Amino acid sequence: MSLLVLKFGGTSVADLERIRNVAAHVKREVDGGNACAVVVSAMAGQTNQLVALVEEAWGYKVRSQNGAAASAHYDTREYDAVVSSGEQVTSGLLALVLQAAGVQARSWQGWQIPLRTDAAHRAARITGVEVGELKARMLDGEVAVIAGFQGIAPGNRIATLGRGGSDTSAVALAAALQADRCDIYTDVDGVYTTDPRVVPKAHRLDRISYEEMLEMASQGAKVLQTRSVELAMQKGVRVLVRSSFDAPDLAGKGDAETGGGLGTLVCHEDEIVEQNVVSGIAYARDEAKVTLLKVADKPGVAAQVFGPLAEAHINVDMIVQNVSDDGRHTDMTFTVQSADLDRALEVLRNSKDSIGYLDLRGSTDIAKVSAIGVGMRSHAGVAAQMFSALAEKGINIEAISTSEIKISVLIDAAYAELAVRTLHSLFGLDR
Template identity: 65%
Template sequence: MARIVMKFGGTSVADLDRIRNVARRVQREVAHGNQVAVVVSAMSGVTNQLVRWCTELSPMHDAREYDAVVATGEQVTSGLLAIALQDLGVEARSWQGWQIPLRTDTAHGKARIQNIEGGELIRRMRAGQVAVVAGFQGLAVDNRITTLGRGGSDTSAVALAAALKADRCDIYTDVDGVYTTDPRIVPRAKKLAKIAYEEMLELASVGTKVLQTRSVELAMNESVRVRVLSSFQDTPIDENTGTLVVDEDEIVEKETVSGIAYSRDEAKITVRRVPDRPGIAASIFGALSEQNVNVDMIVQNISADGTTDMTFTVGKADLPRARTALAGLRTLINYGEMLEDPDVAKVSVVGVGMRSHAGVASTMFSALADKAINIQVISTSEIKVSVLIAAEYTELAVRALHTAYGLDAV
């Protein structure tokens, strides 16, 4: 007997037929003798509609009431799935975040989980009852409903798996696992049987949308085994199904590069002729931080005339706020001009094998040069190399790198 947390995203529960399909999957796990908790997202499109209603009523709405509204999408799905399971003869009960309770801080709209009291769920699961939990939501210390931000249902599922001491957390999505890159761009991309937490965390942070970054970080910190698999492939589940996200020690053969990721959600900003003196960088990035603008890749070039050019990337959606923040600094630090370019893309190669192999960056730069793709910015970590290029070359770059690192399926 295993204790399993199953998580189903919005497309997996998009309508009643898909909810019935989810119920049948859960029923099979119960029939195998497993203790099961299910975490569900809102039905596809519902959260977006709820957000729109809040924004249309008041662009500066109360974040606490916003959470009370948008959390209802998951409440509906959890109740419907419990009904579908009961109709199949499976004992089930829906749970909202406040009923467990799943405790969070008070950062409404992007709350972080602090504690989950899983004792009652464990008792009921041992008695054969399936717990159907509304993802994405929790309860703050002031007993107000909170939400965890976009992708929060993944985080709910992993946190619940840790609290319940589950053997595995199965994340059901619209893809059948984690691939070496986007199969829509590279048809010969391979599905990975296993991937290390660190690799998945890096891939999630640089554009791969299979798992949410916070959920991977939590899984790594709590040593929760996560499996990614498709809710649309109704085939028997075995050790080859989906992709397991596990500790690096479980992977015997470590590839130098495990995956190629890309993001078109980047914008490049260059602040030119900045005085080269202490405190300037702090002023620039402090102003951006005050506007809640996250900065990613940074490069600085010193000029002979005693000034410097600073180039960095921000999320494309943050570009207006970044522009406002930097405009307010112009008279204070006396920079020359600000240039912006939203037509860029970040392409990254990721792999734990980089730690023990030289020449990974050289291979990347050569492959891009062979395709006449100019590199604008470079950033690296222990297991990742990222470059910024013109957006029009994104697909060409991904295909070239996938081949250069020997990732094409034979």
């Protein structure tokens, strides 16, 4: 018998037909003799509807329409009370569907487990999961159906974990339960070497290391939430990414080691026998470029630029500072999330006097393309290979950032697909 955590996202529980399909997956694992906890998201679209209600309640939309500054500073504890109801509904429905299929099951809300969080409502972090009763009942043969995305904060209030938080719920539960595996069922059948819509020759990876998965998630692959990968790495939780649309009876027989050869296992790199230098190519189009022209080239200027942005909770990703032409001025380029661009420009305009620059430009016509692989650690020259392959295709690199296992380049958005295909071939990933 293995102890498994299964997580199903919003599209997998979008209606009762799909919830029945989820139940079939769960039943297969139960029939295979496994003790199961199932973490569910809200039905697809439900969370957006609830968020819209909250914003309308606070007058967010009305004020935006009037042209006045919109304020999102509503009471996030109430946001959490409203928005968490979506997962409450699906957890109860799945428990009923499982019972109707003859599987013992009960629903658990975050506060019932309890899954404890800090007080950062709407984006809370998990501080502890008390699984005593839950685990005892699982080992007794009862499936625990858990409302994802939520826990209980100090003060006895419901807290949500932020968008995509159900992945994190699942991994945290798997860690607390010392589960053999955490299966993340999603709408793709695993982690690919790159987006198959861009590169038809992309293939699914059987295994990927935590470090690589973390870079893939951070660099634009949507398959897992970054925080959940961090947590899995930290706690050593084996995560299997697989498709909820596979026929339940064909979808493996619950082999605790690999999940029956389906999906992609996210695990420690020691478990991966044959390691490519580069495991995958990620790309992101949701970044925007900000350029400050003729900034004073003096100590402290970076703090004057990035301090106000940090205060406005705007994350800055890549930063490039050109060599000074005249020894007194330089150009500075960096990227932010596209959604933050207008706000970033406003912050910088308001700080123009303290920073001192000639002009300010913003653009969203950029893409970030990244090559990722733990093999880079032991292979020199990967960056050089990458830059020359892009140069051969006439693709100009606007900025570069690297880590031990990743090289990212910022390029003109028009060349994004070409760059991804070029790098996918270059590093031997085409099948």
